[in-house]
Amino acid sequence: MQTAEIRRRWLDYFGDRGHTVVPSASLVSDDPSLLFTVAGMVPFIPYLTGLVPTPYPRATSVQKCIRTNDIEEVGKTPRHGTFFQMNGNFSFGDYFKEEAIGYAWELLTSSEEAGGLAFDPADLWVTVYEEDDEAIALWKKIAGLPDERIQRLGKDTNYWHTGQPGPAGPCSEIFFDRGPAFGADGGPATDDDRYVEIWNLVFMQYQIENVRSKVDFDIVRELPNKNIDTGMGLERVAFLKQGVDNMYEIDQVRPVLDKAAELSGRRYGAVHDDDVRMRVIADHVRSSLMLMSDGVRPSNEGRGYILRRLLRRTVRSMRLLGVEGATFPQLFPESRDAMKSAYPEVETDFDRISRLAYAEEETFLRTLAAGTTILDEAVVTTRASSTGATPRLAGDTAFLLHDTFGFPIDLTLEIAAENGLDVDRSAFDSLMSEQRARAKADAKSRKVALADLSVYSDFRAKGETVFTGYDVLDTPTRVLGIIVDGVSADRAVAGDIAEVILAETSLYAESGGQDADAGTIVGAGFDLEVLDVQKPVKGLISHRVQVRSGEVGVGDSATSVVDPVYRRGATQAHSATHLIHAALREVLGPEAHQAGSYNKAGYMRLDFNWNQALSPATRGEIEEIANNAIRDDLPVVTRELALDEARSMGAMALFGEKYGETVRMVDIGGPWSRELCAGTHVGSSSQVGLINLISETSVGSTNRRVESLVGLDAFREFASERAIVAQLTSSLRAPREQLADRVGDLVANLKSAEKRIAEFERAQLSTRVPALLETATTIGDLTVVAQTVGALRSTDDLRSLVTSVRERLGSHSASVVALAADVSGKPAVIVATTESARGAGARAGQLAKGAAAVLGGGGGGKDDLAQGGGSDVGAIPQALAGIVAALRG
Known part of the structure; x- marks a missing residue:
């Protein structure tokens, strides 16, 4: 049975039973706490929690989902995929346990001729929450299941809640027994791949508070309207109905896997590691296709980073299969053709999707070429210098690869692990944190987080906020609610920062790329400055305000006033x-x-x-x-x-x-x-x-x-540019049309002068070499010059001086030269060694790195020449003394 046919049967079955068929929501979730739609029930959360009034009593959907928290398991188990489709049926205070169990059992076990999925009842097991005797009785009554195929499990697996105060309830899950060839007997409680979960029924019947953990919370009351939330994994049912071993071999995924095998010249099923890589490719290509069809683009942040990671893991897996060239032009059309019957947009938008994917692959192939060379060298160096049981790649190396070459940390971790290395992840994370802090140092925003979404439920229940601002700038209205410090309040007084909910508003809430309106909310005895306008939940507009004067209360008459100039x-x-x-x-x-x-x-x-x-x-x-x-x-x-x-x-x-x-x-x-x-x-x-x-x-x-x-x-x-042009024409005594040539001549003359100055300074530097040679001291068999040379224009000048001194000392002598300077207010140190000194154990990279640590910065390099820097010019003497001490040691 094809995947699309299973999908059709699901929607037909529940549609015929009074459920509103709801199209799949976007993979980009409306929930601000989620990057993606991670479960079939996510689009229905506002209805299930009572935050938004339900538009229908019962509904069904086949929802696109993305989860990457188990990305390392993709390809290794039969059921882990980053993209999957969740068939769901939902009741919002309409029907409850008995009907939900009855629907599930009927659809699963009815014959194909009757529109069912034709599972043999003898192959099905169920689990229930250990205290849910009602569900157990219903399974026996409706399905006739014997006691041995109904297993009681605890809250950790069979109880659902959001992790926040709100609705919750026990779960009952349906499993398919694949048979003794796939694992040990004992039912789903064995947690074995033999038993595949295909359907989860959540009975949302309680209100909980004081949530301390997944299994520790207080049940305070039964819900007045009990809800049903169920989910059937479409891919899981498909691989069972199609008689294949895993979700990667179903009709919507297998074509990409086969194409990867063809391109690599390797046979699927021959080598386990190759099989895993082909499954990763098949999964990730499909996930990337679906994400891009919903508007996600590769980037270095948020959703775009997840997409980029999926694409790059695909490229990496193809390389591990021996294919080093571009493969997306062959892989993506296969996924498009497999998915277009269920999601036509992947075909209509394929030109755009393919451009994004192919360009990303080309970019990453260049990144791989540069980054892999550096990483390979670092692996060799790390192994050679390591004394521990497991060599550890330096965090600053991983950060250099990420920051300079765009080499993702997860790829560095993978390649390091393949070579038997750990990565100093804490050092990498510390450098990343420092970079983020620098990036945000000058960023200021007037945006402040909105209150916990649950506080809006009562306000949203009163209806949608009416936006009048297309036609008028001032709107008489009424204050429906006030939120202070995230909690609903009766009033706000002068000086307070609060959120105000109005019945109508002329103030535009930030959306569609347009920033929120500026303006005020005024009434008898109060004046509120509007700081921001947002839509915290669908259909509700919230105004973040500062009370400039007076006191505003719930129920007060008010007028929203848009700043007309803004x-x-x-x-x-x-x-x-x-x-x-x-x-x-x-x-x-x-x-x-x-x-x-x-x-x-x-x-x-x-x-x-x-x-x-x-x-x-x-x-x-x-x-x-x-x-x-x-x-x-x-x-x-x-x-x-x-x-x-x-x-x-x-x-x-x-x-x-x-x-x-x-x-x-x-x-x-x-x-x-x-x-x-x-x-x-x-x-x-x-x-x-x-x-x-x-x-x-x-x-x-x-x-x-x-x-x-x-x-x-x-x-x-x-006007500003015109004033600048006028000033230049006056200063340079040239008409406007000759300004470009005049400035070009000045720049050329300046470069020529700078070149002559640099040549003069280099000549002056060479005169300092004899004096530096006279400072040479002997440490064991080494001749050492370790001096500060004052202020220099650039590290190039310092490097030139260091190498000149080393040359004068002679290539056959065991010599170390370490010179430090103040370069534009920052300390710099450069260390050079001769071959004989390196034979005696002197390493320029290690010496420069140690000196840089004293200077408050970082450094390193090759054994023959290395440099470091920092922020503390006053620490230069201690840094040089540290080099001398290291050589003595």
Whole structure:
């Protein structure tokens, strides 16, 4: 039975029994605490927890899921996959245990002719929570299961909760017995691969509090409305119904595995390690395909990093199979063809998906070539210098590979392990933390975390917040709720920072790339400054405010007031984003598709799919087209219509965005710019004013970013540049049209002068060599020069001085030269050794590293020449003394 057929039977079965068939949500989860949709019930959590009113009493879905917490197990077990599909049926206070168990047993054991899955009841076992006698009685009544095939297990496996106060309840799981060939007898309690879990039924019936651990919490009451949440693993059922040994061999996955075998010339089933690698490839290609179809792009952060890791592990596995060239152009089409019947978007979007994947592979192959060479050298060096049982690769080496070459730490760990090495992970993590701290040192944000989502449930139950800001800037309304320090409160007083929930609001909440409105909320006796506006849960708008004066209470009448100047600038910027996007596509073609944006009053940035820098001429053309659209005063028309209708009209949707059945479509100049967008916009294009495209940069191997100033900010930037040009024409005594040549001449003269100065300084340096030679001392058989040379312009000068002294000492003598200098306010030390000194045990890299530690920094290098640096110039004498002491030792 094909995977798509199992999926169809599931949806038909529950659809025929009154369940609303809900399409799969995106792999990109709405839950801010999750990177991905990790389980079939995730999209339904707001309904199951009562946070959002349920739109239907019962539902069913086949949900796309991604989990990478067990990524190391992929390929090694029959059931671990990073992408999987979870069939679910849900009841929101409608039916409970008896119906849920009855549905599960009927669908599993009914004949294929009757629309069932035709499992033999004799092969099925169930587990229940050890105290759930009700479930046991129902399994005996409905399924006729004997006692020996119903096993009681504890809270660690058969009790569900979110880890937070809220709904919870016992679970009952259904297992398929694969037979004695796959393991020991004894049922699911043996935790053996012989027994495969195929269905989990969660009976959500209690309210819990004081959650101390997975198994330690307080049950405070029964829920007034008991819920059902079930999940059947589609891939697990597929491999059982298709008679294969694991999920990697089912019809939706096996084609990629076979292609990997073909490309490598190795036979699947011949060598265990090769089999694992082929399964990893098959799993990761499919997961990557599905992630990119939902708008995720490779990057170094968050979801993009997970995707990048999957892609790079695929490349690495192919290399371990002996294939060193690009393989994605062969692998990804296989996965597309296997998945397109269930998810047509992987075919319609394949041009975009394949561009991302192929470019990522090309980039990583170059990374591998550079990084592997360095890592191989480090492995050899580590082994040679190690005295422990397990050699340990230095953390700074792993960090260099990551920071300079883009070599992911997990790949370094894998390669090190293959070579019998550990990695100093704590040192690596420390260096990464320091880097993040530096990156964030200057970053300031007015965003503050919203309250725990559970606090919004009562407010959301009163209905959706009505947004009026498309039509008016001021809206009379009522205060529905106040949150102070994450807790619902009756009022907030002057000086408080609080969240305010209104029945209606004209203030735009940050979304779709547009920043939140600036403004106020006022009423009789209070004045609130709006600091931020967000949508913490679907359908609810929360205003983060500071109470400037007075006291505001729940139930008070209020008016939301948008700052008109800010809103005007925000609408200009958002419409400018659409104009730039249309201009990009006109110049570069339809593949230059938006991949993210941000706009606020006076400024916009737009990321788009493209893999090379734009020439100045192309940038100028895009800017001119956008400004011509402003000049032409194109009409801006917004309409609300059905999603399918908007798409049939050619409306562009942003990959990764989520759209409801009814959408808002924004036209600028008719079909020239037609996008789905919930932001605020100008009435006609001329109101944008002016666009000044100020930069175009890379934000990844397949994405570029343009930034523009808009409206008055754009004019001010042009005025500033005009003032600079006027100043230069005056200072250089040259007309504007000759400025470029005049500046070019000055730069050329400056470089020539700098070259002459450098030659003079090098000549001066050589005169210092005799004096340094006179400081030479003898330590055992070594001749040692260890001196500070004061301030120098560069480490190149210091290196030149060190090597000159070493040459004068003679290559046949056992000599060590260690010189330190103040280079632009930072200490630097360089150590050089002769061959005879190295034969006596003197290693420049070790000496420089020890000196750098004294200087408050890091260092190292080869045995013959190495350098270090730091932050404490005053520690130079101690650093040199440390080198001398090390040589004496």
